[in-house]
Every structure is written in structure tokens, then in C-alpha cells.
Amino acid sequence: MDNGNEARKRPRPVVSCLRCRDKKLRCDRSIPCTNCAKVNIASDCVYNSQGIQSARKQQRTISPENDNADMSSFISKSDGVSRFQGPGIVEAIQSRLSQVEDLDIQRRLCRIEEHLYINKPSAIQHSNLCQYQHSAGKASPRSSTPGGAPPDFLGTLVVKGSKSRYHGQNDRITLLNQFPEAKKFIDSCADEPVIRNLANEVEYLQQRVLETAYPKKRLSGVESAASFALKSLRRNLPPRAICDNLVEGYKLSFETSMRILHIPTFERQYRTFWKCPDLEPSEQSAFIPQLTAILAISFAIDQGHTIMDPAIGSYLETDALDLVSTWVEALEKKERIEMSTLQTETLLLLSRHFRNLSYDKLWRVSGSLVRSAMLMGLHLPPHAFSEISVFQAEMRKRLWMTIVEMDLQASMAAGMQSIIPDLDFTLHIPQNLNDSDFDEMSTELPPAKPLHENTSSLAQVTLAMSLPQRLKVTSLVTRTTPEMDLVKAVVEGRRLEEFLRHIPAPLKVEQALEHYLPALLNTVMLDMFIRRPLLCLYRPLLLEDRPDDLSFMEIQQVCLESSLRILEYQNDFNPCTSNLNLPNIESYWNVFQICFRSDCLRAALNVCQSIKSAPSNSQMTSPPTLPAMRVGIPSYSHPSSPQSQFATSGLAQVVENLLEGLEQRIGEPESELKDNYFLSVVLQSVRTRGPSQKKMPLLHEAAKNTLQACKNRLLQSLPPEPPRRQSIPRPMMLEQVQLPHPQASIPTCSAQIQPMQPLPYAYPPMTHVDQWGMVSTELDPYSQYQQMGMFNSSDGNVSLYDTWGL
Incomplete structure (x- = not known):
């Protein structure tokens, strides 16, 4: 301060967020910073452009260690367009800001500009995110907001151990919050013996009156239904040796992207159950249905390799799921809000998915499951409630992300909207931890592992990080028309491509191919769950041809590359085309077809669309062998460049391979003759050039050949026919019939008895x-x-x- 007239230069650039500068707080310059995260205003943590430019200069010297560590770094800038890097991006975004009148859109674009310039190392970003998620784990609903302000939600969450119930804003419990004195008195009545005893007497008399006035509506009827289903489940439970194999198969193949259980806790309950198998089913009421649902899911992959008794397999395919559903529906309202009950419902939905439940029914059931989870308050940030333990908070995050993911995938499969509310899902992202890192006795969670380190939760964490963008894209799909602005669609699609590109290395398909089938199935599911919204967004835009639009050309190329990737996945699982010489590949082929058959069909139609749009006189390069494409989605290049072109004959061969796979499975429950028929006709129509009159005979020939091939395949699958009965060689006259007594006589008749006709051949020539x-x-x-x-x-x-x- 030697010279008061001359401004003092700061020794470092001003990179604090605006709120920390206004409050004169120490800012750690993360996004969001710790101060903003503590008061739950992460969305308002913004930086000015001067600080952003200064931070950009600092970040130029920082380079990530590898591509796998960039996932969470990309999450922090996912509102930006990572491909727009280079000179002029600031001016381009500012020019758009001047044309936008909506204040909310302006704020989002400002954050895009901000995130384009701030690129902190991924390990630091992920550590800050995890610290933000559980830093307020002990806070009360009021203490998590500044100045004692009410929480973001209007209802009330009541937590009692593993039970939780969310009451909406119009519920009696929530309305009672308006009268603090009355609420305090009612809460204290539990300690008043006079009032408590009187209330018990009134409830008893009320029950007696109801039983007398409405004898048909016995209150014990619900309990008897649940008890009957529970006893049936226990009686039909397979032997332990079979259960051991099926449980192990479930843990390897399914408890990855869809985290439902805490495996050490489940294994402890499993061992306890088999130590005392003769206990009354009522004492193990929650575990037996849960175990049965797990066995039914795992049987979808086992397919008789472990279970030699056909009766057990038939039970797990049909009656077991019905009994579990009956048990869930018959529970009382207090038992329905148990965490274990919601886990069983989620397992039940997953098992139904592997029983070829139609997409519309799957969409309805998944929506019901979302509402059940919201009734338990899983959509609320668990760190805002001190009654929720650290263990329960993490399990609630995992289960909520699984339920949301299942509803999102069911909605896209059915072509319907998801009922997921508009929430800040960054508060629900689970931590990258193994199940052995925490248990029910944990008081705090250990630090999350980096994303390049494989854990049992890494796949779900990766999906959860991309969930906001995928939900945004699916909401945009419902408004997608061929005439819409392609630039907006390409911007959103590029963000999804970035998520695909930054999938951690342990979850890459290339890594899984070197291991075993469960790992391959899990990595393919992760890739498909992220890729589905991208194709749903781009596919309708191909209906209107815009050959001179660069955005349209990019959409064409991305659709073709993603479609070829999907069709290559089905070749990996198809026993006839796979290079993997692994046991039990037929069972995983069945699971892949159940989960992604419709995706393969749509991918084949996209390839047919590319064949149709290709110039008739174009000479393209070699057929797409696709190993190079597995490295990741390549950067966009003009479709006229050689590296972006594929041979038309090679594309047609890819579709024919899918047709052969569909023909092989024509006798399976999930197969549909319409798929084979449509695809064969479409392929023939796009590969034939010329007028319609020339195409019609070829289309008839393709349809006939497809139907005949399916028919021959079904005939081969039928068991051999029994020998035909011998027919009577010639007719007999009525007079030639020998009577038992000579004296007996009957009127003569010239009519002939018609001979017995021979049974026809099962399939005559x-x-x-x-x-x-x-x-x-x-x-x-x-x-x-x-x-x-x-x-x-x-x-x-x-x-x-x-x-x-x-």
C-alpha cells in the first residue's frame, strides 16, 4: 500500500466463483466448489469469464494420465460440446447467447462456456464429487440449506431403520408441520400411558366393528395370502447345491450395471438360512422370496446346465415368479416400505424381463416400480437426513439408480416416455467402491476409488454419470421430427458419443473379450444402455434426405457405425459366428437375444437405409470387418472420405448374417416371424436398383425363401412323428358282417359302410x-x-x- 493512487496487482489470477468472492470465502476452484456444495447450491456455482481464461492458461500444462481417467472430467463439462475446441468458440457461443431470450437457456449456455475452459484433472474432480455427495451425511433436512430455509422437496420423509415412507405435500403428516406446537404434543403422546392405552382400545373396537359389519372383508385374509405364498416358496426351493451354483451365476452376470444387493450382507443371510433351514417361513419372510427371484434370474443363463431336474426348471420359469408376485402384493403397507421388499420387487421385474415380457407390459411394471421407490423417498438425496445410516444411504443410491435405469430402458424399448421426475441426479451417483469396503456398521465411507480402477460398482457409476444426458436426449426424442434443427440434435448426440468414448478401460468390450462371457455381457449391456438414446435421437432424422447438410451427413455416419457395432455384438454371442470357444455360450446367446433383439433389428434397418442412400455407381472400400471400430467411435469425417465408406456388398452381408441368426431362433419364445419377413423384404428392396415393376418378382422370391427357410427350420425342430395307423384295404358290405347268433337277423340294406380313411401324412408332399x-x-x-x-x-x-x- 505504498502508493494509494495505483491499484495493487494480485499475485495470482482471480478464479474464485462469484459466490465465494461475494461472501469473501476461500474457494477451492472446483466445480462445484466445496462452499457451494455444502449449502446445496451447486447449480449456482459459476465463474466469470476473466477467471475462466486465467484458469485455462493454468490448465494448459496439465494433461491426463490416460483416456480412462477422463470420464469424470468429462462429466464436469458435459454441458459443453467437447468437439468445439479451437479458435472462435467464445465468439460463436456469445453470438448465440445474444439471440436467446429465455433466461434459463442463457444460464445453461454460460455454463457451457465456463466448462469448455476449465478442465481439472479427473481424479480431483471425482474426489470432489464424492466428497460433495456424502459430506452432509449427518445433516438434518433443515441444516443442509442456508439460513434454515426449507428443503427443496415439499413432503416429509419418515425413516425407521430399514423402513422409509415419503409423505407428499398434501399428506396429513406434512400438513402437521405448519403447526409446530400441535406436532410436538402429538409426538409426545407416545409417552403418555393414558392416551396411548385409550388409543389402543379405540383401534381394537374399530377392528371389531369392521369385522362385524363387513364379515367378508376379514383383515386376516391378506396375511393368509402372504403366508400361503411364503410356505409354497419355501416348500419348492431347490436343493442347496443347485442354489449355490445359481446364486454364483447371478453375482457374476447381473450384479454389475444393475446393483440391487449388498453381496456380503446377502451372503451372510444366505449362510444363516441354510444353517437353520427348518425354521418357520415367517421368520425368514423377506429372504425366501428374494432368493427365489435371484434363482429365477440366474436360470435364464443356466438353461439346464446346473439343473438336471426338469420340474425344478419349470418351477423357476413359471410358478416361482407368480408366487413371489403374490407375496409382494399381499404384504401389509408397513412391510411394503421395507428396503428388502423393494429389492425383491426390483429382482422380480428383472426376472420377468428374461421371461419375454412384452415391452408395453415391461414399461407399465417399471413405472409402478418407480412409484414404489418414490413412496419410500429414494428420489430424495439421502445425505439430507440424519436418520439414514451411511450404509443405507449408499444402498438407496444404488437401488434408485437401478430402478431409474430399468424404467429408462423399458421406455425406449416401448417407445414411450419415462416417468422419471426432473431431478439433480448428481446427488444420487454411487461411489466407486467394492461391497467389501463398507457394511452396516460403517460410520463413514472410505474414499472412492479412481475410475480407472475396476470395482463391483464401476459399471453403475459410469451409467449414473451419463444418466442426466441420456434423460435429456430421451425427452428430446419425443419431440423429434424430420424437420427439426439438426444442429441441436448433433450437439446432444456428440455428448453421448463422448460418454461412449470415455468408458473406463476395465469396461471396454476389447478387455472383456479376453476374459469370460459374464464380463462380455456386462460390457455390452453398458455400451448398449448408453448407445440406445443416441440411435433413438438420430433415427427419425434420417427420414428426410438432406445431402448437402453436414450435420445430416454426420448423423448418417454415426448411425451406420453404431448399427454395425451392435450387429458385431450379436456375432460375438452367436455360437455359429463367434470366435469365442467358451462353454455355455448358447445360454448367453439367449440372454442377448432377449435383451437386444429389437436393437439388432433396428440396427439392420439402419444399415439398409445406408445401402439405399449409397450412390448406385459408387465403388466403396472393403467390407466392414469392424475390429478397428471397437477402439471407439471415430471422429467425424465427411462421408465422401474413403475411411468413412463401406462396401455395399459388405453391408448387405452383415444384414444377411442377422437374418440367419433370426432364422436359427425361429422356434424360440422371443422370436417373431414378422422380423424375418420384414427384414428380408427390406434388404431385397434396397439392394435392387431399378423400377418397382422389376423389383416385385424379386421381393416375392425373397419373401418366399424366408418363409420356406423358417418352415424348414421348424420342421427340423419337431420330434419324429409316430408310425401311421394301417387303413382297411377295401370296403366291407353290411351283409358280410358275422352275427353272433345264427337266429339273429337284421334288415338287409344295400348301403355300404364307408371304409376308414387312412390318416394323412403329417406333412404331405x-x-x-x-x-x-x-x-x-x-x-x-x-x-x-x-x-x-x-x-x-x-x-x-x-x-x-x-x-x-x-
């Missing part, structure tokens, strides 16, 4: 074929389909509109 190769009505054993409208006997054309509801 087909000799008469019309011009389209269809069998005539007289000789076709499947002529009953004509009455359904599937085939027209006049010309053999297939009527899809009558039979298949199109």
Missing part, C-alpha cells in the same frame, strides 16, 4: 406350385392360415394387414 412358388390350397397342410387372412389362395400374396395387425 407338395407337388403343385403356382407362379410365385406357393402351394395350392388342396395340397397345403397349412391352408388354415388362409382363413386367417395370412395367405391369399388366388395369387399366394401375403396379407400382413389382416393377420399381423399392420
